[in-house]
Amino acid sequence: MSRHQTFTKLVTSDTDFVGMVAYTIYKNEKLDWIAQFKTQNSNREPTEDELKQFNLTTDSDLRIQQYRQMAETSVNNFVSATIVDELTQYQLAVRDDAIVKAAKKGFWQGIGENVLAGIIGAAIVTLFQLGIWLYQVKDNPEFKKQATDQIQQTAN
Numbered sequence: 224m225s226r227h228q229t230f231t232k233l234v235t236s237d238t239d240f241v242g243m244v245a246y247t248i249y250k251n252e253k254l255d256w257i258a259q260f261k262t263q264n265s266n267r268e269p270t271e272d273e274l275k276q277f278n279l280t281t282d283s284d285l286r287i288q289q290y291r292q293m294a295e296t297s298v299n300n301f302v303s304a305t306i307v308d309e310l311t312q313y314q315l316a317v318r319d320d321a322i323v324k325a326a327k328k329g330f331w332q333g334i335g336e337n338v339l340a341g342i343i344g345a346a347i348v349t350l351f352q353l354g355i356w357l358y359q360v361k362d363n364p365e366f367k368k369q370a371t372d373q374i375q376q377t378a379n
Contacts, residue, residue: 227278232287245294249281 229249234242256277260269269277280286328336360366 227275227282229278229282229287232282233290241291241294241298244298245287245290248293248297249290252281253277 230246233245233249236242257269260273261267281290
């Protein structure tokens with residue numbers, strides 16, 4: 224097996240996440256190269272010398288730098304997408320909380336609103352019934368006579 228130093232060039236420490244992503248990019252490229260090689264060579268596996276040729280191109284400082292740049296871009300894109308998603312979820316949660324707080328009323332405020340609504344409703348019904356009653360009795364001659372007699376008794 225070949226003793227190339229691609230991993231140690233890409234991953235500088237145990238916490239080098241970008242380096243680990245860069246190594247994953249390298250490994251995917253290597254697997255793609257092997258698959259393409261097999262397609263072009265009657266499904267034959269590459270020899271050690273052929274793999275060394277591949278490693279010579281991928282172990283160069285320029286290529287290592289390119290792998291790291293691709294990894295940084297991938298990590299940054301992932302972080303950006305995650306932040307946007309988290310921010311959107313946070314905004315929705317804040318909006319939902321504001322709606323709940325606006326809709327939620329205190330106990331006494333709810334009672335006050337309901338009592339006021341009941342009084343207004345009763346007043347509307349009373350005025351409506353009074354209007355109907357007055358409309359019915361306005362042309363009643365018996366009512367006019369009783370009203371006139373009542374007014375005269377009060378005046379005397």
